[in-house]
Amino acid sequence: MWFFILAELTVFAIFFIGFAIAEQLHSDMFIVSKAKLHPIAGLINTIALITSSLFIALSVRAIHLNQVKRSINLLVISQxxxxxxxxxxxxxxxxxxxxxxxxxxxxxxxxxxxxTFFHFMHVLLGMVILLIIGINAKKGAYQEDISGFESGASYWHMVDMLWIILFPLIYVI
Structure with a gap:
């Protein structure tokens, strides 16, 4: 999972660099175009993803404490x-x-x-991963080894972290 996360971060880093270069080359167009976006929508999405990550962190803590039902409930809230x-x-x-x-x-x-669509697809994939770890938790898969659960949570945190970079880059700066 860590290799996959690193690969994904590399792809997004290339996108961010390309965006920054294009913004330097076409600064007036970027200013006019950014004005057509809804920063409140971006802010709502930022709050939603950060809050979702909080519930994933709480879910990981619950699975560490062997509180499987609570962990699953927190995963559902996050979803x-x-x-x-x-x-x-x-x-x-x-x-x-x-x-x-x-x-x-x-x-x-x-x-x-x-x-943003590439990120959107990563959110969908993250939600599928969270669904899978929730199903596995319900089946008792993480009683001995929770590394798979933690890997899924790590992927979700990566997706959230990327949005925290995307929001100011695209909507604010």
Whole structure:
């Protein structure tokens, strides 16, 4: 899992560097384009993902204490909160499409859609991983060794950390 996380972080680092270079080359376009985004939507997504990560951390703590039912309940809460991110991001994409903005609008929006959709897909994969570790926990898989549970949680924290970088890079700075 750590190799996979490192590979994913490398891909996102390349995206971030490309975004920063493009922003330096087209600063006026980026300023105008960023103004069309909804920073409140980005903030809601940031709060949702950080809160979701908190519940994952609490779930890991519960599994360490052999409180399997509590751990599963915390995973479910985390998943519900993660759905807030999905709904808000889909709303944001729909809003942009409705005003005629898409991946071909300009360099900023090409990178915006590419990077945020790539992240969106990682959120979905993270939710699947959390579902799998929840099912495995319910089956008693983590009574002896919780490394698989911790690996799934680590992936989720990576996804959240990436958003914490994406939010200011795309919406704020």
């Amino acid at each position: 519900v909160i993660a759905c807030v991110y999905l709904v808000v991001k889909i709303w944001e994409y729909q809003f942009l499409f409705n005003i005629g903005i898409d991946i071909e609008t300009n360099t900023f929006f090409t990178l915006y859609f590419l990077i």
